[in-house]
Amino acid sequence: MGLFDKFKNGLFKTAQQLTSGLETVLKGGPAISRQALEALEETLVRADMGAPTARAIIHEVEESAKKDTTHKVHLANHLRKAILGKLESVQTPFALPKPGIILLVGVNGAGKTTTTGKLAARFAGEGRKVLLAAGDTFRAAAEEQLTEWAQRAKVEFIRGAHGAAPSAVVFDALQSGLAHGADCLLVDTAGRLHNRSNLMEELRKIVRVAEKAAPGVHQEKWLVLDANTGQNAMNQAREFNKEVGLTGLVLTKIDGTAKGGIVVALAGELGLPVRFLGVGEQMDDLVPFDPGLFVEALVPVEAEHSS
Amino acid sequence: MFENLTDRIQKVFKNLRGQGKITEANIEETLKEVRLALLEADVNVETTKLFLEKIKVKALGKEVALSLSPGQVMIKIVHEELIQLLTPKDKTANKLKFAPAPPTLILLAGLQGTGKTTTAAKLAAWLKKDGRKPGLVAADLVRPAAIEQLATLGKEIGVPVFRPENGEKALDVCTRAVKTALQNDCNILILDTAGRLQIDEEMMNEIAEIQKKLKPTNIMLVVDAMTGQNAVQVAQAFHARLPLTGLVLTKADGDARGGAIFSITSVTGVPIQFVGVSEKMDGLEAFYPDRMASRILGMGDMLTLIEKAEEVARQSEMTKKLSKPSDFNLDHMLEQIQQLTKMGSMEDIISMLPGDHAQKKQMMAQAPDAKRIKRMEAILLSMTKKERQFPQLLDGSRRRRISQGSGTRPDEVNTLLKQYDMMKKVMKKGGMMQKASNLMGGMGKGGFPPMGGGMPGGFPGGPGNFPGLPGR
Numbered sequence: 146m147g148l149f150d151k152f153k154n155g156l157f158k159t160a161q162q163l164t165s166g167l168e169t170v171l172k173g174g175p176a177i178s179r180q181a182l183e184a185l186e187e188t189l190v191r192a193d194m195g196a197p198t199a200r201a202i203i204h205e206v207e208e209s210a211k212k213d214t215t216h217k218v219h220l221a222n223h224l225r226k227a228i229l230g231k232l233e234s235v236q237t238p239f240a241l242p243k244p245g246i247i248l249l250v251g252v253n254g255a256g257k258t259t260t261t262g263k264l265a266a267r268f269a270g271e272g273r274k275v276l277l278a279a280g281d282t283f284r285a286a287a288e289e290q291l292t293e294w295a296q297r298a299k300v301e302f303i304r305g306a307h308g309a310a311p312s313a314v315v316f317d318a319l320q321s322g323l324a325h326g327a328d329c330l331l332v333d334t335a336g337r338l339h340n341r342s343n344l345m346e347e348l349r350k351i352v353r354v355a356e357k358a359a360p361g362v363h364q365e366k367w368l369v370l371d372a373n374t375g376q377n378a379m380n381q382a383r384e385f386n387k388e389v390g391l392t393g394l395v396l397t398k399i400d401g402t403a404k405g406g407i408v409v410a411l412a413g414e415l416g417l418p419v420r421f422l423g424v425g426e427q428m429d430d431l432v433p434f435d436p437g438l439f440v441e442a443l444v445p446v447e448a449e450h451s452s
Numbered sequence: 453m454f455e456n457l458t459d460r461i462q463k464v465f466k467n468l469r470g471q472g473k474i475t476e477a478n479i480e481e482t483l484k485e486v487r488l489a490l491l492e493a494d495v496n497v498e499t500t501k502l503f504l505e506k507i508k509v510k511a512l513g514k515e516v517a518l519s520l521s522p523g524q525v526m527i528k529i530v531h532e533e534l535i536q537l538l539t540p541k542d543k544t545a546n547k548l549k550f551a552p553a554p555p556t557l558i559l560l561a562g563l564q565g566t567g568k569t570t571t572a573a574k575l576a577a578w579l580k581k582d583g584r585k586p587g588l589v590a591a592d593l594v595r596p597a598a599i600e601q602l603a604t605l606g607k608e609i610g611v612p613v614f615r616p617e618n619g620e621k622a623l624d625v626c627t628r629a630v631k632t633a634l635q636n637d638c639n640i641l642i643l644d645t646a647g648r649l650q651i652d653e654e655m656m657n658e659i660a661e662i663q664k665k666l667k668p669t670n671i672m673l674v675v676d677a678m679t680g681q682n683a684v685q686v687a688q689a690f691h692a693r694l695p696l697t698g699l700v701l702t703k704a705d706g707d708a709r710g711g712a713i714f715s716i717t718s719v720t721g722v723p724i725q726f727v728g729v730s731e732k733m734d735g736l737e738a739f740y741p742d743r744m745a746s747r748i749l750g751m752g753d754m755l756t757l758i759e760k761a762e763e764v765a766r767q768s769e770m771t772k773k774l775s776k777p778s779d780f781n782l783d784h785m786l787e788q789i790q791q792l793t794k795m796g797s798m799e800d801i802i803s804m805l806p807g808d809h810a811q812k813k814q815m816m817a818q819a820p821d822a823k824r825i826k827r828m829e830a831i832l833l834s835m836t837k838k839e840r841q842f843p844q845l846l847d848g849s850r851r852r853r854i855s856q857g858s859g860t861r862p863d864e865v866n867t868l869l870k871q872y873d874m875m876k877k878v879m880k881k882g883g884m885m886q887k888a889s890n891l892m893g894g895m896g897k898g899g900f901p902p903m904g905g906g907m908p909g910g911f912p913g914g915p916g917n918f919p920g921l922p923g924r
Contacts, residue, residue: 255565
């Protein structure tokens with residue numbers, strides 16, 4: 146199964162929900178009823194887009210559909226365009242400079258370590274000299290977990306003593322990595338709830354130290370977000386962004402029935418692009434984010450024909 | 453920023469003064485606000501609909517008591533209905549069940565990253581504290597180092613861990629653990645399984661097989677408090693394959709409202725049994741419907757806080773002995789400081805208070821931070837018992853010694869003594885420990901803002917140590 150299929154299969158269930166919502170709307174004929182639009186809004190809420198974003202999108206759909214002079218109004222097209230517009234407006238092209246650092250941050254259990262491991266394999270596959278730094282010195286066996294990923298991906302790996310100051314481990318790892326010619330430095334950090342100010346302070350320190358250890362080296366700071374997350378993702382992204390200045394998102398566990406519709410809201414509010422999607426537990430289960438495919442899977446073409 | 457339901461509803465009723473009854477007309481707008489509040493809390497769309505219908509029926513035609521506004525009546529109805537739906541019909545449903553013949557089994561299931569391994573260890577610690585003999589079974593063979601993680605946690609809490617050997621599969625290690633539990637001095641086994649997607653047939657078969665073969669008495673679904681709309685679908689799929697007996701809500705120390713767990717329990721009827729807070733091994737609490745209801749509605753977890761304070765009060769003996777305010781000495785101050793730390797970190801405490809994020813941040817900034825409290829404790833502990841009982845003994849040379857002994861600056865010692873003097877003065881005036889405690893809070897940088905008078909409900913003679921908790 147290709148990766149796109151995997152990702153699309155994952156989105157299948159939401160797609161079904163959206164489709165049935167769309168059908169109700171489309172069956173209403175060319176005149177767009179309030180009720181139908183409300184039903185459509187609800188399906189967006191079901192995909193975790195959040196009520197305010199869903200409302201804004203439906204409003205846009207309504208406006209653009211009104212202006213639509215084609216004989217039969219394709220609401221699905223309007224919906225797709227509205228969502229895509231939100232995502233594309235923030236989706237800048239991505240290429241990690243050489244050398245470049247990616248710092249993975251997020252709440253507990255979002256999938257940071259797994260994502261770090263997959264990213265290592267991906268960049269190594271592109272011929273980059275990758276170094277993994279185990280910045281999670283807190284969770285039991287976090288370093289062992291990353292060690293295993295490093296072995297699977299066949300990349301260099303630096304860890305400190307368990308319980309050591311993560312900033313010190315990161316400092317050493319980056320300095321020695323750069324000295325040894327690594328050009329892709331991936332830093333895993335401990336999971337932290339965004340409302341714990343001491344842990345957020347620790348993260349700020351890691352970022353500061355990383356800048357000191359690798360002055361002038363490009364640093365990406367990605368928030369790893371579980372696709373199952375609901376409206377709290379807004380708080381997460383806001384807080385992490387405020388503390389360390391995020392540059393992107395990785396949406397994990399998108400191979401289930403969770404849709405991660407919240408990234409649409411995040412694009413709107415914080416302008417954060419999604420960089421990768423996690424689609425499974427295998428090393429190559431990571432795909433670059435493509436807004437077009439994402440929306441296509443969310444609002445499938447079949448929806449139009451079914452009416 | 454999310455508004456809490458109280459604010460939302462008050463806003464609606466601002467324009468509807470003097471109405472003695474809740475009518476169809478004034479209820480519509482309120483229900484809209486309730487709907488938004490529930491959706492923001494990640495309560496599932498369908499559950500929200502059903503809930504609103506119930507509320508409507510209950511509220512229509514309800515007389516509004518003179519002392520209350522229609523808004524307050526609505527809030528009360530919503531809150532009470534939520535509590536009712538969160539409370540299992542069968543009172544014993546939310547307790548762990550024990551098998552007639554040991555070992556009792558607790559099977560943990562859930563999606564990846566919800567906190568099963570941490571919960572397994574916390575449960576073991578909880579059971580051990582309860583005088584039972586738990587064992588942990590590492591049956592997650594998928595995630596790298598999951599076994600090491602459980603082994604490390606087991607060691608930390610002093611609970612044996614059964615690990616897979618020689619190519620054993622998940623079911624094998626569970627079966628062996630059950631067979632050898634008693635000879636390993638374990639009468640309860642907690643089976644930590646791999647995280648799995650509910651649509652992953654192979655993995656769902658694996659856990660269904662464990663359930664079929666070993667018939668665990670307790671089967672718990674571990675649910676992340678941050679879960680969104682997908683929660684019900686996931687829980688239903690697990691429930692279809694495994695007869696769930698309970699839910700554990702994890703990461704409840706975050707600021708997620710946790711509405712997903714409400715949807716799960718109301719759709720499946722599976723009761724919520726435990727709530728996980730913090731990454732520490734004692735961060736597992738019993739579930740209380742009223743607190744969860746307040747949380748979902750964004751009204752803060754005051755009750756947990758009050759309970760914590762009460763627990764500290766029970767433990768505090770010396771404070772009770774202090775009958776005359778003039779007896780207040782540095783020993784009492786030391787005890788107060790130690791009680792304050794027992795209630796948890798300032799962060800823990802503040803996170804349970806109502807108020808939005810910005811307010812909490814401000815509180816956090818003004819609260820005496822843990823480091824500062826620690827330094828105060830160090831200063832007090834560097835004094836002799838006699839010095840603490842008779843602070844007037846503290847002349848310049850003793851102060852110097854104390855500052856050196858505690859590794860603090862001399863002016864910190866002086867500040868502490870000044871604070872002590874102030875506390876004593878206030879106590880003499882007011883004669884209440886309560887007031888002194890408010891001053892304790894004032895030791896922070898800018899002083900803790902008094903937020904409306906003491907601990908809600910009042911703590912007669914209790915610790916009352918927490919600075920200026922908002923009254924309700």
